[in-house]
Amino acid sequence: MLKATDLRQKEVINIFDGKKMGFIMDIDIDTDYGKIKSIVLPGVSRGFNLFLRSEEIEIPWEKVKKIGEDVILVEYQDTLKKGL
DSSP, rough: OOOHHHHHEEEETTTOOEEEEEOOOOOOTTTTEEHHHHHHHEEEETEEEEEEEOEEEEGGGEEEEEESSSSSEEEEOOTTTOOO
C-alpha cells in the first residue's frame, strides 16, 4: 500500500509527450469512500519570472496509468492544445 507521502516524492511524467510535469503538491480525496479523486500539480513558470505560475494542474485519478518506483505516468492532454 502506498502512502500519500510516497506519491508526493515521485515525479509525474506525461505519456502523451514524455514531459516532466513536476511533483504532486496536493491529493484530492473522496472522504465518503476513502479514494483518491485527483492529484494536483503546481502550474509551470512563465517566462523568466519564477514567481509567475499558471494555474494548478488537476489530473483525475483515472488518468494515472502507472506508478513506478521513481515516477508516476499520467495520460494528460491539455485542453488548450488539443486543437493544435
